[in-house]
Structures are given as structure tokens and as C-alpha cells.
Amino acid sequence: MSLPLALWAVALSAVVLSAGPAHAAPGGLTTTEVSFSGDGGVVLRGTVLAPASATRRRPALVMVQGAGTRGRGELRAEAEAFARLGIVTLIYDKRTIGYSLFHRDYSVLADDALAALRLMRARADVDPARLGLWAQSEGAWVASLAAARSADPKFLITVGAVGSTPAAQTAWGYGQFLRHAGVSGSLPRTMQETGLRLLVGAGLFPEADYDPVPAWQNVHQPVLAQWGEFDREALPAESSRIIRQALERGGDTRYTIRFVPGVRHDLNLTADDGFDRIDSLPPGYGEFEASWIDGLAHDVPPATVGTVPQPNQMSRPLTPSAWYESPWLHLAVFALLLAAFAGYPVTAAVRRVLGRRGAPLVRRPARWLAALGLTTTLGSLLYLCFMLATAANVVGPVVAGRPLPWLVLQVLTVATVVTTLATALAWRRHRRSLDRAGRVRLGVLLTGGLVFLPWALYWGLLLP
Incomplete structure (x- = not known):
């Protein structure tokens, strides 16, 4: 035809x-x-x-x-x-x-x-x-x-x-709803810039530009x-x-x-x-x-x-992503954190079945690090996905300028950093009492804790 x-x-x-x-x-x-x-x-x-x-x-x-x-x-x-x-x-x-x-x-x-x-x-x-x-x-x-x-x-x-x-408009809308809910601090920047850049870079925001x-x-x-x-x-x-x-x-x-x-x-x-x-x-x-x-x-x-509404905030173009904002890099970091934090209790269960145990003085802070790191990593991902999906329209109770879930995540983040330090000190003090497998397990866990620090800073979890 x-x-x-x-x-x-x-x-x-x-x-x-x-x-x-x-x-x-x-x-x-x-x-x-x-x-x-x-x-x-x-x-x-x-x-x-x-x-x-x-x-x-x-x-x-x-x-x-x-x-x-x-x-x-x-x-x-x-x-x-x-x-x-x-x-x-x-x-x-x-x-x-x-x-x-x-x-x-x-x-x-x-x-x-x-x-x-x-x-x-x-x-x-x-x-x-x-x-x-x-x-x-x-x-x-x-x-x-x-x-x-x-x-x-x-x-x-x-x-x-x-x-x-669409990207600039979405960021502006996030700011409107968060400000109306009384939210301040790091979350607005995380929503308006960090989260949106990752969505755009991952191809999950169609027609963004x-x-x-x-x-x-x-x-x-x-x-x-x-x-x-x-x-x-x-x-x-x-x-x-x-x-x-x-x-x-x-x-x-x-x-x-x-x-x-x-x-x-x-x-x-x-x-x-x-x-x-x-x-x-x-x-x-x-x-x-x-x-x-x-x-x-x-x-x-x-x-x-009619009367032109007076804007309380102008839109800003979304800044280009830096090399460290590659979606593949973020996916790799997220996988590493999950493997490091979840791997410790899994291998502990296997060692228990085999009749092996780690040094008691190292085991306690390591367990806390694994639990806190896994909870904070997964919780942060779920909460940010929820906020992005609802366009920041569902904020919930706000305490000290932070939505309650975000405040809890920030507290958990600080606790994760503290237990990373405590685990590293305990490992250094008792490293001679650990077998080779125990040193490897703790090394992987501490690697997750060290990577967690810049990851949490990037997502605003350690910022005011």
C-alpha cells in the first residue's frame, strides 16, 4: 500500500x-x-x-x-x-x-x-x-x-x-508537598535531586527531558x-x-x-x-x-x-549525573551491602550447624552491625521508592522537620556507623583468636560497613 x-x-x-x-x-x-x-x-x-x-x-x-x-x-x-x-x-x-x-x-x-x-x-x-x-x-x-x-x-x-x-516539574512538585508537610533537612534534596537523577539515569522516568x-x-x-x-x-x-x-x-x-x-x-x-x-x-x-x-x-x-499566583520556589533543571551516579554502580553497591549484611547471619547459621562458633567478644557487635545494616539498607530503599511513587503526597507524622520513617532511618544509620566502628575495634583486639573463615566473614561484613558510610552520605541519611 x-x-x-x-x-x-x-x-x-x-x-x-x-x-x-x-x-x-x-x-x-x-x-x-x-x-x-x-x-x-x-x-x-x-x-x-x-x-x-x-x-x-x-x-x-x-x-x-x-x-x-x-x-x-x-x-x-x-x-x-x-x-x-x-x-x-x-x-x-x-x-x-x-x-x-x-x-x-x-x-x-x-x-x-x-x-x-x-x-x-x-x-x-x-x-x-x-x-x-x-x-x-x-x-x-x-x-x-x-x-x-x-x-x-x-x-x-x-x-x-x-x-x-517533566523532570524539573516533578522536582518542583516534590518541594511543594514536602514544604507543606513541614519537611526540611536532607530529604527534600534526596527526593528532588538524588532520587530523580537515578530514576532518569536508569531509564525509569520516560520523557524526563x-x-x-x-x-x-x-x-x-x-x-x-x-x-x-x-x-x-x-x-x-x-x-x-x-x-x-x-x-x-x-x-x-x-x-x-x-x-x-x-x-x-x-x-x-x-x-x-x-x-x-x-x-x-x-x-x-x-x-x-x-x-x-x-x-x-x-x-x-x-x-x-485573574491574579498570577506568586511562586514560592522556581524550578531548576536537573543537573547531569556524575560518574558515581551510574545506575549499574548503584545496583552493584546495593548488592554488595545486601550480601555483606545478610551473608553474616547466613554463614553463622551454617557454622552453627557444623558446630563452629566465632569469638564471643566479636560476635556481639558483628551481629548488631549485620542486623542494623540490613534493616537500614532495605528500609531506605523501600521508603524512598514509596515516596517517589506517591510523589511525596503521603508524608505522615513529621518530627523535627523529618517524616517519622525518615527520622527512624537516620537513627538506624548512625547506629550502623557506630556498630561498624565497634566491630572493627573488636576484630582488631581479638583477631588472633579467630580462625581463617571467621576473619573472612568479618572482613566481608566490615567491607559492607565501610561502603555503607559513603552510600548513606550520598542518600542524605547522615546529613541534617
Whole structure:
């Protein structure tokens, strides 16, 4: 099949796969289950919500989700609000083929969004001249790419768009939530720099260095970019400035920058200045967007609506990793620590079965070193993984500026260093009473204790 013919086939498949009856929905709406072919032929399924009494072509939206694969239901309330205002709205499930926690490609997702637009453009109740994209959070990176490469979207509406790289934005968000919880000391730096650099270096942070500015510079459609007053994730003041400047550099002055009072990152209500996860839309949700779309028939002068939030912290680019931050080196160090600390009790059990015992005065501090080192190493890994996975949103009790688990780990770290010294002194004092196997066992254990010291310093466990 030739390339032009293949392109036509993809375009037509968005219509062919869309067959589905319309059903009545609450509030005078109809819903239609649809499917269409996205990038690479992946079939995506969605729901179109429309006014039940559609007698003319109406404006329409394709809604692009933020990060994750929670499904179209995540945006159902917003879609119903738009449909009640006379806007035909499509919500669809994000692909799971080619998109996961550790792999994503915004270019692929942009092609999916354009395929969804082709589906909507073929509907009899949609006005193609008033058909646009609505995108939230990560979806704004996707939608701006789609708008930059195609004239199909006639306008672009974003919620919580980020103007920096994903890595810088994530670090900034960690800082917001940790500061709100009253956390200070070494943990914020460990989360914002050390942990993120290791994730990026290990390939576990997809699209970490994606720069959204080139795409925004190539957007030439009218843009409504919105942020909540209490957006703690998208750097609203900084992102709005970056996006506005990018649009102007590309020659697009048909934009509206809007800051919505009383709401958080996704424009839902908040009872904790944006640090909670309430799913509740404010009264009149969607009315500004509907009015803005109606106004596109006229010129859209550049405008800023609302008060720009004052940033309490600017984002910083993630510094390049040093040679000692190689993921393979860290994996090797972690394996060495586990082998050294866990190996001592294992070999002790074997020696006990064989009727052999070590020197009593050395055995006691060595046992403590093995137990403390193993507990601290495994505990630190599990806690940092938990904090990274929850984006520092679940901190727990804070004591002396430290989350209680982190404080416990720091105490255990100091105890591990002390028992390393005690074991080394005991070994030196009683080394002549040890057999060769005992000296080897203690040598391996002490090697783990010595390696543990710089490892703990690097991860901030020995820092204030």
C-alpha cells in the first residue's frame, strides 16, 4: 500500500470504527460509545456526550487526559458540564499499548488525539470550524504537539499545562508537598535531586527531558491556557510565562492566560490550598470556556484573566549525573551491602550447624552491625521508592522537620556507623583468636560497613 493510500486508510478507519447507537443520559444529554484507530492502528474506545436536542452543528471538544491510564471516567464530570453548555464532547481511554509507567511517547499520543479529532469532524452535529482540543496536565504536552503539527484543531484549551521539562516539574512538585508537610533537612534534596537523577539515569522516568517550548512555538491556533490558583504541580506562574513567550515567538497572539480562583491543579475544588485530591467541580464550571469558544468568531486579543499566583520556589533543571551516579554502580553497591549484611547471619547459621562458633567478644557487635545494616539498607530503599511513587503526597507524622520513617532511618544509620566502628575495634583486639573463615566473614561484613558510610552520605541519611 502506498503512503498516501495508507494515510487515507487511517483517516477513514476513525470513522468506520465509530459506529454505535446514541443513548439517553441524565440532564438532557445523549451518550454514544465510539471507537477509532489511533497511532499504529491501536483501537481506542471513548464516549461522545452531546445535547439531546441537537438540531444544528455545535462546537466540539476532544478531551485529552493527564498522566496515567485511569480511563475516560476520570473526565466524565467535566465532559457532562461542557455538553450541558452545548459543546459536543469526546472522552476516550488512553492507550495501554505503548504507554505505561516506564514508557511513553508524546508524539504517539498526539497522533491519537488527532485521530479522535477526525472522528468528531465526521459527526453531523459537530461544526468542524469550532472543533478543538482540551487537555489537562501531561495532556497539554500532547495537545500542543498535535496542534503544532496539524490544522485540524481549531483551538486549544489547556488546564495545568507545564512549561518546563517533566523532570524539573516533578522536582518542583516534590518541594511543594514536602514544604507543606513541614519537611526540611536532607530529604527534600534526596527526593528532588538524588532520587530523580537515578530514576532518569536508569531509564525509569520516560520523557524526563521533554522540552515543550518548540511545540508551543509552532502552535498558531487560539489558545486558552488555564491554571488553578492553588496549582501545586504545574508551576503556574513560571509555566504561564514560558508558554506565553513561546506563543509570541511563534507569532501567535491569539491567547488568553487565565488563573482560576479557589481551585487546584485540575480546576477542581480544594479544602487544603491545592494539596488534597477532592473531585468536585466548582459552580459554573465550563461557562468561561464556552463563552471563549463562542468569541472565537471575532479577534482574540492577548489577555490575562485573574491574579498570577506568586511562586514560592522556581524550578531548576536537573543537573547531569556524575560518574558515581551510574545506575549499574548503584545496583552493584546495593548488592554488595545486601550480601555483606545478610551473608553474616547466613554463614553463622551454617557454622552453627557444623558446630563452629566465632569469638564471643566479636560476635556481639558483628551481629548488631549485620542486623542494623540490613534493616537500614532495605528500609531506605523501600521508603524512598514509596515516596517517589506517591510523589511525596503521603508524608505522615513529621518530627523535627523529618517524616517519622525518615527520622527512624537516620537513627538506624548512625547506629550502623557506630556498630561498624565497634566491630572493627573488636576484630582488631581479638583477631588472633579467630580462625581463617571467621576473619573472612568479618572482613566481608566490615567491607559492607565501610561502603555503607559513603552510600548513606550520598542518600542524605547522615546529613541534617
